[in-house]
Amino acid sequence: MLKRLLRLIVKEFQVTLGDKRARAMLIMPVILQTLIFPFAATLEVKHSTLAIYNQDGGQASVELIQRLSHTAAFSRILMVHDDGALQETIDRQQALLAIRFPMDFSRNLTAGRTAPLQVLLDGRRSNSGQIAAGYASQVFQAYAAERGAKATSTLSVRNLYNPNLDYKWHILPSLVAIITTIGCLIVTALSVAREREEGTFDQLLVSPLTPAYIMAGKAVPGVTIAVVQGSFIAVAAAWGYGLPFSGSVPLLLTGLVFYGLALAGVGLFISSISENQQQAFLGVFAFMAPAVMLSGYVAPIENMPRFFQWVAICDPLSYCIPIMKGCFLKDFGFRDAWHLLWPLLAIAIVTLSAALRLFRRHIA
Amino acid sequence: MIPAPTDQDLTIEVHDLVKRFHAEGPAALDQVSTGVAHGSITGLVGPDGAGKTTLLRTMAGLLMPTSGTVRILGLDPFRQGNLLREKIGYMPQKFGLYEDLTVLENLDLYADLRNVTGEERRRSFEKMLAFTDLAPFTARFAGKLSGGMKQKLGLACSLLGSPQVLLLDEPGVGVDPISRRELWRMVRELAQGGMTVVWSTAYLDEAELCDDVRLMNHGRVMASGAPKTLLGLLEGRCLHVANLAGHRREVLRRALNAPEVMDGTIQGANVRLLLREAGRRPDLASLEAGPAATLVEVEPHLEDAFISLLGGGPGGDSALSKVMPRVELDPHTDPHAVIEARRLSKRFGDFTATDDVSFRVSKGEVFGLLGPNGAGKSTTFKMECGLLKPSEGQALVMGIDLKSSPSEARQRLGYMAQKFSLYAQLTVMKNLVFFSGIYGLEEERQRVKIQQMVEAFALEPFLDTLTGELPLGFKQRLALACAVMHEPQLIFLDEPTSGVDPVTRREFWTHINGLAQKGVTVMVTTHFMDEAEYCDRIGLIYRGRLIALGTPDELKQGVATPDRPNPTMEDAFIELVQGADR
């Protein structure tokens, strides 16, 4: 029977990769996404515009403006000359952040008094605004520290695994998992629906292949696609983007295989409850969008409300991303990753057996 | 043979029409010139890939001619389509209505699209619904209609707005004889009202009823004229072997192997032969048809003309059966119940699709399952091959219940689905490799078997062609090849010849006969009544019930009356179905 299974798998590849368009659809998006997203998906603030209303004009404010303009966060300084204009720069989204130096700013500072200054940020983009304000605040603190007496103690910050807090180091390992998701799910979920629409499914069912074999035949290509796409992005991350790779390659591959199995389970489950390609596709989508959101990629899971934390427990992506990050940044070995690997396997077993049950019911 | 279209009454004029889909590729239509007279029904016949659909689509303005002209009612369908579309009705081959809309919603849509409103709309709906007998089903979703009803609804939709020209692309495919007769009756009435109809069909008995026929092959019109005039060449070439004793299929096989015989079929109790030349008859003794057998000259049919123009049918011996081993059943298997239905029922909700059906099929028997569209024969069929679970009763194959079972039983059966069901995206070779592979053929055995299939079905030139791009006839051949490669002991064929031209159909039945001779048990469904004659026994299913079971002769005899002492299979079919209604 193993040889028959092999034939089934070969056929699956031939069907999936045989059509030029379908092939392009599996390859092109991966390349494009690997090229674009690491640059796009960043929460850093760079090249933004800072609006300044300098009522003061003293030496301190000029010095500070000078320093602000030299940070990477602000590439453009917009000088305005009244409060209304300052507000308008925010209203019109011309500036992310607006700073007003009050009339007595320099005088206060020279006199050793606390010098208040007002920072306005755009609440429509409050996250970026806060981050930008954080950068500005660092500039101010440094300036104050230089002028003031030496502090008795300091706070030293060290960022482990990613010393410069480079966002790409965070995004690329996550993308290995996220981009892989689409290809694997689409291939597994839609292929059964397509066979059903095209009538070839019946032809398989009357053959000596049992439902379990048919499912295995569908799962293996999905897993393979996950592993191949994932490895491609991983290689691009390590060589193209220069990420350090400190963990073990076998772990990375094992992680991808387990993740692929979990996804194949989900994909097959979706396909066994949908009647046609359209439903399967929308089902994939309905699974994928929340799965990415809840994976901890955009925001940490521990910050979510309880309910969503529970949902995230069932999200295979929330295990795969830490494995990938562990491999790249944290020098993970199997021992470190075991607590992430077994949940993936558990998800795979649950979804695959559920899909098989539904399959059998559908057939009989 | 092409008559110059001089007639002033020509509604459709085609001049030197060429259509190529790829600049370098072969012409789908090659210098076609023809005309269609006003108020006539013109039949378009020809084998698969002859260019019938392309011609109709070009007439409907859906394809741009590569060169040449088409004029319908004096208008160019491609450039003046806007003016013309209101005047023509077109029914594509594939059911083109919305399955998620009800019958009435479909009608409403097309009425609005064709600007049929107010009183005219009310009247035409009334007429159409009466015409098609769809009145009780107006609220039913089109997707839930039976095949025949779908075709009738499709026809009704294309008739809205009283078009002057009606283009029909194989409306009879997959439709049972009763519905086909009704379709024909509808169209005939319309033509009498002055409508010009072009009707493409694979049924030559249908084409024979047309006023005019265009026989196409390789993108050219090979012959045109009234059916009667086309038959002139066949004078004296059609014979019946009457009063024969012994097995008709065997007689036919021997006859087809005779050099004098071009083609042959089973027709009722007789075997019908088409000779190569009028004078040269085969030696009656060599046919071994019994002492009383005689050769009687009969009227030629259009089908004979068709076969004759295409160079004759296949020989009597199946290349397939030569490479099939003789079936040896498991000693435990009852040879009289290789396939068995025991009080089989299937309900979907409160609808009973199959209702208490029982039958047994013996080893080497060809068992035909007939019935109108939607009568439940597909359901019965699917239960027998394990694709549907019976609500009650048992579907047994070699004494084994397939639903509980096991791959070993499935290993011994072959299945060819009604809908084309091979991987269209794969090449012919890859399909062969795949299907032989999942049945466990490996290496040398697989290679040899594939080679045998390629030879038996003449697939050599297509090995690297994508299966989806094959002509229909070859698709069906490949499907059969894939179903028999693992040398099954029994085989299920669900409408294997639907939409296929007569020559290919002959070939199929030669194979089926050949398989049966080797002891393969065959269960087959069909809408072609002449094919039903090839079966050893027939089960007629209507409204889920098995209303008749017997040999073709028994069924026919059952409906014989003094006015109709020799009913055809079609007569028997209609009579039995209508009898069940009474």
Add this chain to the structure above:
Amino acid sequence: MSAFAPRRLWALCRKESYQIVRDPSSILVAFILPVILLFVMGYAINLDADHMRIGLLVEDPGPAAVRLEQTLCASRYFEVHSGSSREALVTRMAHGEIRGIVIVRSDFTSKLKQGHGDAAVQVITDGGEPNTASFIAAYVQGAFDTWQRDLAVDQGLQSAPTLDLRLRTWFNPGNVSRNFLVPGSIAVVMTIIGALLTSLVVAREWERGTMEALLATPVTKAELLVSKVLPYYVLGMLALIICLGVSVFVMGIPFRGSLLALVGISTLFLGSALGMGLFLSTVLRSQFNAALAALTSAFLPALMLSGFVFEIDSMPKALQFLTRIIPARYFASSLQTLFQAGTIGASLWANALGLGLLMLFWLGLTALKTRRTLD
């Protein structure tokens, strides 16, 4: 025969609507999925890190260190886990159980007393999560500053002159990230409805063979196109109303703009998103490929490149240029303005112009590619 017959158009629209209503999956995508996604994005994506788990290792029993520990524990930003050794804490951080570690060495008090300024508190963050890492660094810094000031006051020391940054967040005083994420996610959700659903509709007609029958009727190209746009426009608007209702009444996001402006902008946006979906469907003629293409070219860019989570200004120039052809970019920005800032003409008009041009582009391209023939 006119190029545009109201009766035919109405008939086609009616047909399309029946198909939408009868397909459970389109209802799922149009009405249920948006609500789920809004909740996920509104509540699950919390960029204002609230209770970040940090590890604390205090080796120094001195009062200053204890006070620092108290300050950290009192902060609402942290969930402090005390650890016994540095290695144990690092391992826990590697496993993602904590996101940062604060270490007060055993010699902290003594160094503090020496007053050389080299008494150091060390913060180690998980750089694998840069956003969280910088939040932790910033918040520990804040707690540290407080501690230092308190300490100075206690010791009666004169603190150095400081700059007092008075942060004011315009439109969103509480800095609730939900307030800007939800309007942004409405843009993503609407992209899904617009592009994803329509990417299937024309391809479906080709695959099922209904297109051939339709083309043989007097239907014109314009009618065909408009009949595909209108019903999905209505569906999109209904979904928008639902999204609006859920965000304002259930999630309590303020809406300060005018409804009329919202309808106007949404119309332009739906025009471009529907146009894009139809274009893919028309060109690809296969549901499988069109769906994949829509997913890649509409949904993911809307998520990544619309600027609703990720700042467009921070992207490389080439990408910034690319975002200009993404309808969701203009729509996300408009929605954020309308929800939080009100009807601010200048910003809205610019977005409207962008959307209008994109709508013309996609619909025009679709019209160009729509053929009345089979080849």
